Amino acid sequence: MADSILALAADPPQDPIERRALYEAAKKLMFSVESNHDVQHRIDYGGFPLYIANIAIDLGVFKALAKAAGKPWSITDLAQHLECEELLLSRVLRGLVAYGLACSHPDGTYSSNATTVLFAQPGRESGVLHNVLTVLPSMQCLPDYIRDHEYKCPTSGHDTAFQPAFNTSEDLFTYLGSHPRDLSAAIGQMAAQRADQASWIQSDAVFPTEVFELSEKDIADARALMVDVGGGSGHQSIALRMAHPEISGPIILQDLPHTIGLVDKERMGELGIQCMAHDFNTPQPVRGAKVYYLRNILHDWPDDVSLNILKQLRAAVADDSILVVDEIVVTEDKIRWQQVNYDFIMMSVCGALERTEKQWADLMAAAGFQLQEVRMYDGDKGDSLVIGTPA
């Protein structure tokens, strides 16, 4: 039986749906056959691959292996190439192979696999760094935080496991403003986070064409097509422009000054995207835009702050404006580990949470919006467009 599973592993099907079903089945199989000792390693040492990957990134291992894709390297040659200690390299390489991040061969050589190539990309590097620098230290403090708070969920971005972890009273985003390395890792991670995931912008089935339609009068009035609220480096605005050149109208990218400061304004200008420093807790300066788009914003904040963010938008919308919230919708009928991971990141770092459809509807209603529709576009993670209109 194991042989047929190994044969499948060597030559997996290419169809994404079949692959996903196999992945879920293999996970169930793993859980059902693992020994107590295996469980101990899976749970107790679950964070180790991240740190091993971090060391490999710093040594340049992923880039070197990926550059000569498939080429087998001896430890001695690779250590010489990377100018690092052979013993350390051999231990790191064994770690990478153990977690599926590289391949080893019977003659003692090592080579890349598809995951090595992925980890050689800047976005994945940022993801590793962001989690090592920011997320894991906060998770480390979460059990104590929860115990000290009488086993209640945090309800403020200023009082989470992040503050004891970083010995600060600032919330995450204020803190990032004065820590450039952490900020650039966080921004890189956000941009790359969904690189391989389904995108609503590219999906004919999900893209809400009618939402992004401007009338002739709108165009004559130079009405803003979309405000990308807290849009980070603007990758969603860029993706919209690139995928839908037929849709005209100004796009405004807003974020905090230190994030807007990192954006390539010239490129944005060429794409008709205006960059604007704006704090979304304060009155929204762009009034009457067709779409107010928030991706991965409200999940960073507990209900009171999220409500204020939405109320600032409610005060700015026109009757026919549309609120598009691009977030996970937590599925209550099926527990998904990706949703669980993000929910605990939000709890530990931001004092916030991932929300169910009902929680989204309640939040929107409290701010004066009515939830009209949920369009799920990533069945694994539950990423969805939660579309609302002024009530």
Ligand SMILES: C[S@@+](CC[C@H](N)C(=O)[O-])C[C@H]1O[C@@H](n2cnc3c(N)ncnc32)[C@H](O)[C@@H]1O
């Ligand atoms: C999780 S990121 C999401 C970025 C982007 N929307 C995306 O999906 O990649 C949250 C963003 O909110 C921005 N942000 C945090 N506090 C803000 C505030 N008070 N006003 C405006 N933007 C803020 C951060 O700088 C960051 O770019």
